[in-house]
Ligand code: SF4
C-alpha cells in the first residue's frame with residue numbers, strides 16, 4: 028500500500044544499499060530535518076489562514092478573500108511581507124539574548140515533533156519515554172518567552188514574560204496529570220504503545236467519565252500552556268500591547284508567531300494521540316466489518332483529521348471567550364483544575380487496577 | 386546589560402514621572418498610543434507587581450480648543466463643531482447646544498421637531514452603547530462581540546445616513562428645530578432595526594453578560610461608592626451604577642422627555658458589572674422610548690421660524706442634556722452679539738475619568754482595562 | 770504611599786457553600802461557556818449572516834441615500850446655466866471659510882448692470898460637510914453630491930471651481 032511508512036522504508040533500503048551506514052544515518056537525519064522544517068512552514072501557512080477564516084466566520088465577516096482562490100494564499104503573502112520587513116533590535120536590548128529567544132522557541136517546537144506519530148509506523152523517534160519527553164521539552168518553551176521579555180528592555184514585555192512564567196509553570200501540572208491518566212491506563216510511556224492500546228476503541232470512549240474529565244482538563248491546560256486566548260495573558264494586547272513580543276518585528280516576530288501555531292499543532296497532536304487514538308482508525312470492539320471499512324481511510328488522514336479538530340476547538344475558544352485575569356487564571360488552576368485532575372488520577376488508577384474500562 | 390532594572394529604579398525615583406520614590410515600583414506609560422485607551426489618553430501607572438498603586442491621567446493630546454473656536458463662530462455655525470467632542474453622541478451634543486441657543490432666543494420648538502430630536506437622541510444613545518459594548522468586550526480580550534455589536538450599530542448608522550446625510554457627525558439639529566424633515570423611509574427602517582435588535586439582544590447575554598469569565602472579571606472590581614460618585618462629579622451610567630439618580634432626562638426634562646414613559650436605570654452595586662448592566666438596560670429603555678414615539682410623530686413644521694442671523698440677548702444661558710456618557714452642560718455667555726462671548730462645555734467624560742485613580746488603586750493591571758471600559762471614555766470628549 | 774491603597778481584594782470566585790456549592794459553581798460556569806460557544810458555532814456555520822460589503826467591488830451597486838453629504842456641487846442644466854446669483858450667503862454661512870464667491874458685474878442685454886458670479890471657489894479639503902451653505906442658499910444653487918472618493922495625489926485638485934466655465938445664470942432666478 029502507498030503510505031508514509033512505505034515510502035520511508037523504501038528510502039531507507041535504497042540509502043543503505045547505496046551508502047555505508049554512517050552516511051545513511053546522516054542523510055536520513057538531514058532529510059528528517061528538512062521535512063520537519065517543511066512541515067513547520069506548511070503548518071504555519073495552513074494554521075494562520077485557518078485561524079483567520081474561523082475567526083472571520085464567527086465574527087460574521089468574510090475574512091481574507093483577495094490573495095489566491097478564496098484568499099487561501101493570504102498567509103503566503105503575509106510571510107513574504109514579514110520576511111522583507113526590517114528586524115529591529117531595540118537600542119537598550121540585550122542583543123544576544125534578544126536575538127536568541129525566537130530561535131529557542133522554534134527549536135523547542137521542532138524538538139517536540141520527534142515523538143509524534145504522523146501515520147501508521149511513521150514516526151521520527153519512537154523512544155520509550157515519549158510522553159515524558161514531550162512534557163519535559165515543552166517546559167523549555169517558557170524560557171524563550173522569559174528571555175524575550177527580559178532582554179527586550181521593555182516593561183510590557185517583562186510583565187508579559189512574568190505572567191507567562193507563572194502561567195506555564197502552573198498549568199503544566201494539570202496537563203501532566205491528565206496525561207498521566209492515559210499513561211496509567213496504558214501502562215507505557217511509549218507513544219506507539221499508547222496508540223496500539225487504542226486498537227479496539229479510543230481512550231475517550233473506553234475510559235468512561237474519568238478520561239473525559241482528563242481530556243477536558245488537558246485541553247484547558249494546553250490552551251493555557253500555548254498562551255492562547257482566553258489565557259493569552261502573556262500577550263494581552265489590550266493590557267500589554269503585545270506582551271513579550273512587543274519589541275520584535277520582521278522575521279523574529281514571525282518565528283514567535285510560527286512557534287505559537289506549531290505549538291498548538293503539537294499539543295493538539297499529543298491530545299489526539301493520547302485520547303483520540305492518534306492515527307488509529309475509529310474501531311468499535313469486534314464489529315469487524317465496520318472496522319475494516321474504517322481501516323481503508325489512510326492513517327495519516329485520521330491523525331491530521333483529529334489534530335485539526337482539536338485545533339479548531341482551541342480556536343473556537345479563542346474567538347468566543349474574554350481573557351482571564353492573572354489571579355483568576357491561577358485560581359482556576361490551583362482551585363479547580365489541579366484538585367479535579369488529582370482526584371481524577373486516583374479514580375483512573377483504581378479503574379486501571381480493577382479493569383473497569385472496556 | 387542590566388538596563389531593565391536600572392530603568393525601573395530611575396523612574397521610581399523620579400517624582401515627575403509619577404514615581405513614589407519607592408524602589409521596586411514599576412512605572413508604565415499606558416498610552417498615548419495604546420490599544421486599551423481607545424484614543425490618545427496617556428495614563429502613568431505605578432505598579433507594584435501587577436497591583437496598581439496609582440493611576441495618573443495625562444490629558445491634552447487631542448485638545449483642539451473647541452470652546453475657543455466656538456467664540457468666533459455664529460450661533461448657527463458653532464453647533465456642528467460640538468459633534469467633534471463626544472463623537473459617539475454627536476447628535477446629543479448638537480442637541481444640547483441648540484437647546485441653549487433656543488433658551489436665549491425664546492423660540493418655541495414645533496412638536497414634530499421635538500419628537501424627531503428625541504428619536505434621534507435615543508438612536509444615537511443605542512448606537513453609542515452598542516459600540517461601547519463591543520469595545521468593552523474587546524478590552525477584555527473577546528473580539529467576536531465587537532463585530533456583532535457593529536452589525537446592529539450599522540443599521541442605526543444607515544438610518545442616520547438616510548435622514549441626516551452623515552453617519553457620525555450628523556449636524557442635523559439647527560436652532561429652532563432640525564435641518565431637514567424625516568426621510569420617508571425613516572419609520573420603516575427604525576421598525577426594522579428594532580426587530581433586528583430584539584432578535585439579537587439575547588446574543589449579548591450569551592456571548593458576554595452571562596459568561597462566567599466575564600462576570601468574574603467585572604464583579605467586585607472598581608467599586609465606586611455613591612458619595613465618591615457625587616464628589617467626583619460623575620454622571621451618566623457611571624454614577625447610576627453606584628445608585629446615584631442623575632438622569633437629566635428625568636430630573637430636568639427637556640423636549641418631551643417628561644411626557645414619555647421610561648425608567649431611569651439604577652444599579653446599587655457600584656462595581657464594574659453594575660456600570661455594565663446599566664448600559665445594557667439603558668439600551669432597552671431607549672428602545673422603549675422609540676417604540677412610544679415612532680408611530681406618533683406629530684405632523685407639522687420641523688423647524689421654527691428663526692431670523693437669518695441669530696443674536697442672543699445679553700446674559701448667560703445654561704442647558705444640559707443626558708448624553709450616552711452622562712451630563713453634558715453647555716454654558717453660553719452672550720454680550721448681545723452674533724457670536725458667543727464665552728462658551729463652556731461641561732463634558733461628562735472629564736469628570737468620569739477623574740474617578741479612575743480612585744477606583745483602580747489596589748486592583749490588578751488587567752482590571753484597569755475593564756474599569757476604563759466601564760467608564761466609557763471618549764477621549765475627544767475629555768480634552769475637547 | 771502604599772498605605773493609602775484601599776484593599777478591595779477581588780473575590781473572583783464567588784463563595785461557594787461546601788461541596789454542593791463547588792460543584793454547582795463548576796456546572797454554572799461550564800454551562801455559560803458552552804452557551805457562548807454555541808452562539809459562535811451558529812455564526813461559524815451560518816454564512817448567510819455575513820454582513821461584509823466588499824466595497825471596491827460593489828461600486829456599481831453602491832446605493833448612497835440621496836441626502837448623503839459628500840461634496841458641494843453646483844448643478845447646471847443642459848444650457849450650461851446655474852442658479853447662483855452671487856449673493857454670498859453661502860460664504861457667510863460656512864464656518865470654515867470653505868467657499869469664496871468671486872463676483873463680477875455683467876452688462877445685461879437691456880444695458881443694465883448686474884452682479885453675477887465669476888467664480889465660486891470651493892475648498893473641498895476644508896469642508897466638513899455640515900450642510901449649512903446648502904440651507905443658507907436662497908436660490909438652491911448648490912446641493913450636496915453623493916460622491917465620497919475624494920483622495921487625490923495633489924491637493925490643489927481639491928480646490929474646485931463650482932460653476933462651469935462659460936456658464937451663466939438661469940432665466941428667472943433672482
Ligand atoms: S458644507 Fe459646511 S463646511 Fe462645507 S462648504 Fe458648506 S457650509 Fe462650508
Ligand code: SF4
Pocket residue numbers: 852853854855856857858859860870905906907908909910911
Ligand atoms: S451658491 Fe447660493 S448662497 Fe452661494 S452665492 Fe450662489 S446663490 Fe448665493
